[in-house]
Amino acid sequence: MSTFDPAIYASRRARVCELLGSSGVAVFPAGHETIRSHDTEHPFRASSDVLYLTGFEEPETILVLAPGHELGPTILFVRPRDPEKETWTGRRAGVEGAKARWGADSAFELSEVGARLEAILSGAETLWTRLGSDPALDASLLGILERLRNRKRQPSAAPTVLRDTRDLLHPLRLIKAPEEIDAMRRACAITAEAHTAAMQACRPGLPEYALQAVIEFVFKRHGAAAPSYNTIVGAGVNATILHYIENNAVIQDGDLVLIDAGAELHHYAADITRTFPANGRFTGPQRDLYQLVLEAEEAAIAMCAPGGHWKATHDATIRRLTQGLVDLGILQGEVDGLIESEAFKRFYMHGTGHWLGIDVHDVGPYFAGQEPRPFEPGHVQTIEPGLYIPDAEDIPAPFRGIGIRVEDDVLTTADGVEILTAACPKSIEALEALVGAGWSASI
Ligand SMILES: [Mn+2]
Known part of the structure; x- marks a missing residue:
């Protein structure tokens, strides 16, 4: 059928x-x-x-x-x-x-x-x-x-x-019809539930793949054909590896856990990333960096309304991240100059989003002629800022080896945006309340 x-x-x-x-x-x-x-x-x-x-x-x-x-x-x-x-x-x-x-x-x-x-x-x-x-x-x-x-x-x-x-x-x-948006809403709802379950199930001492199992259990239980890409569960410094899929380390007390996973339902992909503290409590430096990534994401999502474009989302992201890295003493210098010299790239080396649809990195032109293609109603894109702080001598010690990414799926509508993944918790308060609260499979 x-x-x-x-x-x-x-x-x-x-x-x-x-x-x-x-x-x-x-x-x-x-x-x-x-x-x-x-x-x-x-x-x-x-x-x-x-x-x-x-x-x-x-x-x-x-x-x-x-x-x-x-x-x-x-x-x-x-x-x-x-x-x-x-x-x-x-x-x-x-x-x-x-x-x-x-x-x-x-x-x-x-x-x-x-x-x-x-x-x-x-x-x-x-x-x-x-x-x-x-x-x-x-x-x-x-x-x-x-x-x-x-x-x-x-x-x-x-x-x-x-x-x-x-x-x-x-x-x-590139332009999603109502039935496609419905399918993507459902894929996003399943994916949000899976991430929430993994947060509830998390505790130090579990292997990363245990959380992968929770995520993929929820996907399959709801009839998703498969993950729409290989599930990433990275704890501690593994979160700084962008496409880490070994998922076989043991989660330590004090780690942040980064999960990037999406369900494919009715041929359509969802793509969510969340990062949370393994023991349910952010440390001060983790909280500072996490809040910065959240603010960068908010600045980027504000550019997803009609007339914005992917370059504007990226520019807003790198400006917020660079300013924050200076404020935290991880970068030194003037924000404009650091953006000009791409100093942020040591900590944020990927783009801020991609089209989403039947393919997780969906097809469709990113340019209209020589210019970035403006967002139109029916476009769906991810917004996924992150920070990946190397475990290096020249980085202030409290920030070393921290990896954070937050990713949502955003539909451009006639008068703004609809965040298809809004049901997936991401505020500091919500994460601290959820992580370790307990989860058991119900079938
Ligand atoms: Mn993505």
């Missing part, structure tokens, strides 16, 4: 077909399963473009949109039905299912893709594909172009323009 009403996918494809016109053909591969161990695969997730346009999740699928062709506009190439294989590896929609349930006007088995694509592309002007992402498909398409170009005693029927499907589809994916 598809995630949304089939009419929603049909209208998304209709918008793409309008852009393609009758002389364009676009090819979107879902991708292949990959081996995890010997003959056992990683869980498969279809490419986000195919999910956006069909909701269809089976591996190997190739979606072709060809508004000007008699087989089109929506053509699916799918794995064949195979009762024996289906007994081992699960149900397949097959050609009939692709037409009946997944919106295909025509559907064929994958073995036909070469010959059928050659016929579909014959006479088309523009081929939209994404060269470099699927070498086997690239080779097949280039072979087709060569054959169409070299047809004997016939004029060339090969498309003369090759364009990238990212330029076609990704600007559309």
Whole structure:
């Protein structure tokens, strides 16, 4: 069953077909399963473009949109039905299912893709594909172009323009429709609950992976397909490693614990980071740095209303952080000069946010021409300032080895913002009340 009403996918494809016109053909591969161990695969997730346009999740699928062709506009190439294989590896929609349930006007088995694509592309002007992402498909398409170009005693029927499907589809994916925002609200609600549970469950002496287990239990219990990226649980100095995923150290009394984790629900990602004291009480220096990150986040979120842009959120963040680092004696000098010389980068080395959607680092242009793209209603972005203080001799001792990040998911609305992750606690008072309060799985 598809995630949304089939009419929603049909209208998304209709918008793409309008852009393609009758002389364009676009090819979107879902991708292949990959081996995890010997003959056992990683869980498969279809490419986000195919999910956006069909909701269809089976591996190997190739979606072709060809508004000007008699087989089109929506053509699916799918794995064949195979009762024996289906007994081992699960149900397949097959050609009939692709037409009946997944919106295909025509559907064929994958073995036909070469010959059928050659016929579909014959006479088309523009081929939209994404060269470099699927070498086997690239080779097949280039072979087709060569054959169409070299047809004997016939004029060339090969498309003369090759364009990238990212330029076609990704600007559309940037603006979230109401049903997408609903899915993201739910993914964010599950994720907020999971972070809250991990705070309640936390106590010094637990391994980091115990909190990962709590987080992912809550995700799965609510039907999330998976974490939308690898869960990060870093205690103490591990919190200063941006993408720390070993999660196997023991949480010490006095540590801050940084958790960056998000659920994927109905193909849409949430992305939340929280940092809290393992024993439920911030030390003075931890509190000073944490409050600074919170204030930087607030300054950045204020820039997420229509007309703001990602560069403004970043500028607001680095100004607040730099001023705070000077006030705390971690940086010395004039704020403007320290921003100019990027002195803050030793402590804050990443951007302040990214688009969020079907991909956790979602697609869509960050620029409009040469300028940062202004936020519009329907944009969803993360805001995630942090501070990562090295354990180094030249840093005032109380601040050494402290890592903090706070991340929320922000929808730009017509007249401001909606913080989709507002249910996830982050004030100092809320964290101190919650951490260690106790948690047990209820099923
Ligand atoms: Mn993020």
